[in-house]
Amino acid sequence: MTSTFRYLPDTEEDQKEMLSFLNMASIDELFSDMPESIRLDGELSIPKAKSEPGLWKELQKLARRNMTASELPTFLGAGIYDHYIPSVVHHMISRSEFYTAYTPYQPEISQGELQAIFEFQTMVCELTGMDAANASMYDGFTALAEAASLAAAYTKRSKFIVSQAVHPEARTILNTTAAGPGYTAEEAILAGDITDLDALKQKMDSDTAAVIVQYPNFFGSIEDLKEINEIAKKQGAFLVVSANPLALGLLQPPGRLGADIVVGDMQPLGIPMAFGGPSCGYFAVTKKLMRKIPGRIVGQTTDEKGNRGFVLTLQAREQHIRRDKATSNICSNQALNALASAVCMTALGKTGLREMARLNFEKADYAAELFKQKGFPVLNNAPFFNEFIIELPRAAEDTQSRLIEHGFIGGFSLDSDYGQPNQMLVAVTEQRTKTEIDQFIEVMEGMGR
Numbered sequence: 001m002t003s004t005f006r007y008l009p010d011t012e013e014d015q016k017e018m019l020s021f022l023n024m025a026s027i028d029e030l031f032s033d034m035p036e037s038i039r040l041d042g043e044l045s046i047p048k049a050k051s052e053p054g055l056w057k058e059l060q061k062l063a064r065r066n067m068t069a070s071e072l073p074t075f076l077g078a079g080i081y082d083h084y085i086p087s088v089v090h091h092m093i094s095r096s097e098f099y100t101a102y103t104p105y106q107p108e109i110s111q112g113e114l115q116a117i118f119e120f121q122t123m124v125c126e127l128t129g130m131d132a133a134n135a136s137m138y139d140g141f142t143a144l145a146e147a148a149s150l151a152a153a154y155t156k157r158s159k160f161i162v163s164q165a166v167h168p169e170a171r172t173i174l175n176t177t178a179a180g181p182g183y184t185a186e187e188a189i190l191a192g193d194i195t196d197l198d199a200l201k202q203k204m205d206s207d208t209a210a211v212i213v214q215y216p217n218f219f220g221s222i223e224d225l226k227e228i229n230e231i232a233k234k235q236g237a238f239l240v241v242s243a244n245p246l247a248l249g250l251l252q253p254p255g256r257l258g259a260d261i262v263v264g265d266m267q268p269l270g271i272p273m274a275f276g277g278p279s280c281g282y283f284a285v286t287k288k289l290m291r292k293i294p295g296r297i298v299g300q301t302t303d304e305k306g307n308r309g310f311v312l313t314l315q316a317r318e319q320h321i322r323r324d325k326a327t328s329n330i331c332s333n334q335a336l337n338a339l340a341s342a343v344c345m346t347a348l349g350k351t352g353l354r355e356m357a358r359l360n361f362e363k364a365d366y367a368a369e370l371f372k373q374k375g376f377p378v379l380n381n382a383p384f385f386n387e388f389i390i391e392l393p394r395a396a397e398d399t400q401s402r403l404i405e406h407g408f409i410g411g412f413s414l415d416s417d418y419g420q421p422n423q424m425l426v427a428v429t430e431q432r433t434k435t436e437i438d439q440f441i442e443v444m445e446g447m448g449r
Contacts, residue, residue, distance in 0.1 A: 006052070067404055069273060073436040074409035077387050077427025078218070079140075079167055079265070080273050083246065084356065084430060086347035089270045093340050101335060104298075107311045114310035117298040117335060120342040127248040128262040129255025130284035134295040136338035137330060140265025141170040143281035144242050145177035146294045146328055147261040148210060150285075151238040152183050154292055157209035160185045163195040165217035166242060168417040174212070183209075193221040193380045193389065201231055210238035210261075215254060216247055219425060220364070220387025221380050229258030245269055245282065245341075247385045249357035261285050269353075270344025271337050280337035290314060294328035359430035360386035367428045367437050374445045379423065387427045389414065393448050396424040406443045 015027070024030055031039065050058065069082045093099060097112060104110030104117075117135045124133040137143040148160050160178070162171055164187050171185070178185050188200045188211075195213060204211075211232040216222050229239045238260040246268040248254075254262045266280040267273075285293050291314055299313035348356060364386045368378045371390050379389040392399055396413035403410040411426035428437065 067409060069409060072404075072407055072409050073432060073440065075411050075426050075428060075432070075440060076409050077220075077429075078412035078425055079169070079267075080276055080279075081268050081386075081427060082273060082429055082431045083268050085270055085272065086344060088347050089340050089343045092343045093336055098339055099336055103332070104312065107309065111310060113335065114298050114312075116339050116342060117333075118300060118310050119346070120338045121298060123342060123345045124245070124282045124284050127245050127253065128243065128259075128282075128284045129253030130259070130262050131255075131287040132290045132293065132297065133282060133284040134293050134297050134333070136266070136333040136335065137263075137281035137283050137295055138334060139277065139279045139281045140242060140263060140267075141167070141173045141281075142177075142330075143263035143265075143283050144170050144212065144240070145174050146283065146330060147240045147263045148174055148178065148183065148185070148212065149181070149328065150261065150289065150292050150294065151210035151240060152181070154289065155209045155236070155238065157207050157237075158183050159205075159207045160210050160212055161188050161200060161203050161208055161237075162186070162212040163188045163200075163214065163217065163223070164190050165193070165195055165219060165221070165223070166212060166214045167218050170214075170242065192382075193217070193219045193384075194223055194382045195228065197224070197227060197231065200228070204231060204235045204237065206235060208232075208235050208237040210240045212240045212242070214242045215251070216244060216385040216387070219380060219389055220384035220427075221382040222251065222385065223382075225252075225254055225257040225259065233258065244385065246353070246357055246360065249353040250361060250385075255284075255286070260289065266337065266341040269348075270340040270342075278334065278337060280334040280341060282338075294330040295333055356430050357385075360428070363430065363432055363437065364388060364428040366434070367426065367432075367441065370437070370441050371426075371444075374441055375448065376444065386429055387425055389423050389425055392422045392424055395421045397421070399424065399444075399447065402447055403440075403443065408440050408443060 019025065019027070019030070022030065074082050101110070101113045104113045107114060121133040121135065125131065137146065152158060160183060162174060162185050174185050186203055188203060189196050194217065200211065211228060213223050213225070213228055215225060225241065232239045239258055240261045240263070241254040241259045243254055243262055243264045245264055245266055262284045264282055266282055271279055283293060283295065296312050297314045298310055301309050301311055303309050345353060364384065368388050372378055377391040379391060396415060400410040400413065411424040414423040414425060415421040
């Protein structure tokens with residue numbers, strides 16, 4: 001009889017057979033080496049097991065309680081965005097030769113996977129204006145922390161200056177990572193919605209390894225990378241930029257503005273929101289830093305017959321073997337999600353990606369102007385991409401709850417991270433129609449009254 005289970009069940013017969021093989025009479029005997037004091041005395045306080053069909057119905061019932069972006073128009077961004085994903089992306093990453101591939105140590109049988117990663121690296125370099133990119137990282141936040149570590153190791157300095165307009169969660173991870181080797185991360189205050197350049201200059205000194213900014217920043221505003229780079233370079237510090245890859249279809253690449261390291265999250269290009277992850281980080285550097293890059297790089301070569309081929313290259317073996325000498329704890333990558341981004345960028349093409357970025361910019365601008373007309377102050381003074389801050393007459397968290405009742409997922413409250421309970425960060429992507437934007441602001445206006 002064919003089993004209908006989605007897993008291999010551990011039946012009572014199986015347990016008896018295993019215990020018999022071990023010459024044991026009970027499962028308690030199996031754990032007899034563990035002291036009684038640390039063993040559970042009694043039953044776990046959990047419901048009794050259901051049948052698989054019963055459990056499936058229960059999970060579906062719970063899932064229907066969620067309010068998702070597939071059901072409601074969402075204006076929530078803050079790092080994870082609702083973007084168009086070409087249908088070919090899912091078809092490609094669902095192929096078994098890709099979704100089962102992990103580590104392409106044997107290049108002779110991994111050419112497809114290696115080429116896919118190589119194309120991903122190439123497109124990241126084209127977007128960022130950098131010389132080399134690695135084969136992806138876990139996400140944009142950990143990539144930023146790795147960039148700081150690289151800057152400290154290369155410059156032999158121990159201080160970073162990170163803008164308060166960098167994503168709050170990225171700054172938290174940066175501080176956590178820096179605590180191990182003893183780096184310090186000082187925050188540069190804001191002048192409204194962008195980094196205060198005068199305050200940044202005052203913080204700079206000869207021990208500054210890098211200045212870290214986001215582009216566009218957490219509030220959607222576009223920082224002056226050229227000016228920030230000049231401030232950094234006067235003290236011999238690196239410029240590290242965390243950049244939205246979709247925005248780079250419209251904005252000047254950070255590499256052309258002096259950035260030494262450019263990192264970010266590929267989620268806007270081909271990776272679904274999926275309740276916050278998993279995602280894929282990218283990491284791009286100038287040529288002088290190529291041998292210091294964490295993780296792995298796929299390189300192009302030729303075989304003995306002159307045919308093009310792909311191999312892992314410039315990979316520090318310390319990351320695998322001599323761990324005490326490693327400069328990074330990264331020895332893996334997010335190959336499947338990197339493939340999703342590569343397929344997405346290929347499907348969109350240069351023209352499509354630029355058009356998608358333009359729609360984000362124009363739709364956000366339209367929404368911001370309409371908010372102003374309806375009496376909601378827009379607090380961004382600098383040009384912004386697809387996010388902006390509005391001032392509300394009541395707490396943003398209360399507004400979010402009421403918006404759900406009206407069929408909308410609202411923006412992000414700036415209360416917990418910036419102490420501004422009445423400010424909301426609103427994201428408007430190419431997915432939002434004019435009708436959705438108009439209705440959203442009409443509901444907001446009615447709530448304001």
